[in-house]
Amino acid sequence: MHVLRGTNMGKGCGSGRVGGGQRRNTTTVSSCRPVVSTNSMMMRTPSSRRRAGAAGAGGRSHGRRSSVTRNSVLVEDVWKSYDGERWALKNINLEIETSSLVALVGPSGSGKTTLLRLIAGLERSDRGSVWLNGREMTDCEPRDRNIGFLFQNYALFPYMTVGENVSFGLDIRGREKESTARRVKDLLELVKLEHLADRFPHQLSGGQRQRIALARSLALEPEVLLLDEPFGALDVNVRKELRRWLRDLHEEIPVTTVFVTHDQEEAMEIASEMVIFDQGGIEQVGSPVDIYDNPATEFVQSFITKH
Numbered sequence: 001m002h003v004l005r006g007t008n009m010g011k012g013c014g015s016g017r018v019g020g021g022q023r024r025n026t027t028t029v030s031s032c033r034p035v036v037s038t039n040s041m042m043m044r045t046p047s048s049r050r051r052a053g054a055a056g057a058g059g060r061s062h063g064r065r066s067s068v069t070r071n072s073v074l075v076e077d078v079w080k081s082y083d084g085e086r087w088a089l090k091n092i093n094l095e096i097e098t099s100s101l102v103a104l105v106g107p108s109g110s111g112k113t114t115l116l117r118l119i120a121g122l123e124r125s126d127r128g129s130v131w132l133n134g135r136e137m138t139d140c141e142p143r144d145r146n147i148g149f150l151f152q153n154y155a156l157f158p159y160m161t162v163g164e165n166v167s168f169g170l171d172i173r174g175r176e177k178e179s180t181a182r183r184v185k186d187l188l189e190l191v192k193l194e195h196l197a198d199r200f201p202h203q204l205s206g207g208q209r210q211r212i213a214l215a216r217s218l219a220l221e222p223e224v225l226l227l228d229e230p231f232g233a234l235d236v237n238v239r240k241e242l243r244r245w246l247r248d249l250h251e252e253i254p255v256t257t258v259f260v261t262h263d264q265e266e267a268m269e270i271a272s273e274m275v276i277f278d279q280g281g282i283e284q285v286g287s288p289v290d291i292y293d294n295p296a297t298e299f300v301q302s303f304i305t306k307h
């Protein structure tokens, strides 16, 4: 397969060095500003959203419709190859509604992490664009995106207490001490671990560590939370407990959340909407019930029922 390289150059927000490659750094942070265009504002129904998402498996989207502010995440016509030989992502079109809890599901190597990293700004696409809350972010640095993320082995700082870990992001931004202390207390209450504020990470269980790491990723009030197999390293009972915990947490603070898992059962239990990946493409987008009752492809059918 022939892959075009470096076709997405010259729209960067900052130093633009993430992901390597030869990229021109011609524009400034100002391209991260909100797009204010009420004319092109479109509200979509869930069914049209599903169609738009499903288009990711095949055809291209129709024109630029990118100031849809009900959608926290909009991915348009994204293609990504790491090696110039194979596509890690192929023509991805996806809209994620504000305040939803969406699972990206699919077998290992199907492109889930790559899409999450593109949304986070940790990778750059070869083509296509990424929008967050109506702002084009395609070439913006992670720090300009107002996102929180948490990965499978997201290590806490070992020589800091739980409280210090959670306050770290606020401290380095010079937030006022009293409001930081209040925020840390609120976050620890939210993850139900306020009694552990003075412990060190090695004194916590794996599940507790991930809950603290999640509290830390929420400290700066991100507009979008990206979770890549956050419970993947934990044993099965802890995982199950944390699924319920995450769902409850999301009900309490409904920040738009994109959750990656290879486990369809986990996705069905947690998510309001699922995006099924295979070989770098989207096979189907829909609620767990929709997908279970009406699998769009043979792949989805076998992936959903094989567990």
Ligand SMILES: Nc1ncnc2c1ncn2[C@@H]1O[C@H](COP(=O)(O)OP(=O)(O)O)[C@@H](O)[C@H]1O
Pocket: 082, 083, 087, 088, 106, 107, 108, 109, 110, 111, 112, 113, 114, 115
């Ligand atoms: N840093 C990388 N360098 C080269 N290839 C990569 C890299 N990361 C992922 N890939 C490849 O991209 C494809 C998608 O990977 P990934 O997004 O990690 O899938 P998933 O998260 O669904 O397991 C796979 O073929 C994988 O081998």
Ligand SMILES: [Mg+2]
Pocket: 112, 113, 114
């Ligand atoms: Mg992955």
